Amino acid sequence: MSELWYVLNHWVTIAWLILAAVYAYYAVIADLVIIVRNRKREQESGTSKT
């Protein structure tokens, strides 16, 4: 295995980790937005979800 391939391999592992983290954060924030919207809607309509 050449040095170039190894360096590429190493960079791929880190880039993938960062991309995965970005996606996980994005998906959780999207969920939180939905949760907050639903809570507001429930409060406005005077109902509470268990």
Added chain:
Amino acid sequence: MEVAAPLPSWSIYAILIAQGSIYALLVWFLGRARGKTAETFLSGGRDIGHGMINASVVATWVWAATLMISSWTGYQYGFIGPWWYALGATVPLPLMAYLGRRVRTVMPRATSYPEFMAHRLDRKNHILHSLISTVVSLWITVMIITGGAIMGHAFTGAPFWAIALLMVIIFVSYIPLAGLWASILADTVMSLMLYVCLIIIAVAVLVKIGPSEIWAGLTEVAATKPTLQPAIGEAEQLSQWDGLNWLNPAGLGFLVVNIVGNLGAVLCNQTYWSRVIGARDPKTAFKSFMTAALCWWPIPLATGTALGVAALSRGLVVGETYSNGDATILFTEAEAVAPVMAFLVLGFAGLTIFILAVGSATISTGAGEILAVTTVFVNDVYKGHINPKARDRTLLVASRATLYVIAAALLVAVIFFREIGFSFAGMYQAMGIAFSSAVIPVIMACFVKNTNREGAFWAAIIGSVCGMTYWLATGADLLWGVVWGNIIVLSVSAVIAVTWTIMRPQPFDFDSLKESEGATGG
């Protein structure tokens, strides 16, 4: 030579207590309403979104082993080790996506996977899978608490029993508040924290050592063939010196063990089925497990590459003491290569970050597994057989009581195994031989309408017996014995279940499951 623990003992207590307090407070403020009925306690309300399920699957599937063993594979097999580790352990997640979507579609009210087996197959399969699911979860929990406490003891000097006790207390501090929803919320926080910890470590290795230097180190190891682990055999040493080879044979063997072993640990484990049950709908369950596979894969890959491969390239020798500034650390065993390397790169900060990551991984998985045992006991054993007419209030009390009893029993088991000197070394590789014979029956029950009930039952039992017999006959060999043992388990169970089904098909109408609920079917 006696070397003092590099971190003070209070640091592990502080890390664990801080995490437990944050999860308990978050669950109390955001989700305690989910703990008001047994249905929401055990199912999470069946309305959890993609982001939380995705993060929860990632956190639950990151064990202490994910970080420790993936780094060990980098140290043992070179650059390809973390790839094989990650690939082998990722395979079950897409499979689970298909199985989960199928079960949520055909039986929307299911609470556990043994309950699905009860309605789809029969009573004996229900009992068998309840037993398998319980044993899988207990085995995993004992393994991860022991691993976490051993690591905490080695690097902080805190007593083993105190760390184990604290972990169990944290499990039961927030799960009883809101059940599955609490577990998934805490997983979400842990998952996000884990990424930050691991990115810091991976980037630090990149900046402080760099891939070119690591490549030069691997080339040097291949040329000079140093003895890095005095206690291992020649075959293992050869694989370690072959660190730049894509087709490192021992590494390929590990891939097989990892695929088969992890199939059982996911597909026959209620912890992951709980994430399917808690998802908003079948589509969300499917999407979440698919993205979780892609989000999980780089965790062992980047950690193993940054810490394990870098350690191999630097020629770290097991049994030697290494220093960073004035502080020293003893490299006690190959499996501890990750924290040692984190310490060498980032000093105390690196070790603390790594312990934080392992602590998070242990708590998220342990809490999820204990809740899974509780779910199977309350839903399948108590409601299914002991008290089928139990009211919701009774089930809720039973759930909380079971949670506490299981937590106490696990603590006793962990301390007992430690006291008698039982070693969990190799248990990870041997996991597939014990559990994976049930994988083919579960897949067939989900997708093959003619699945024979007797075939599914005996395939799970005979497959495991054959694999176990072979493995024990090899003297519980952890190199090629465990590889062939895993292959035998999966092959025998597949041949029995498929042949029996072809010879005596038993057609089943999946539409009949639509309104099914409770575990008394079959």
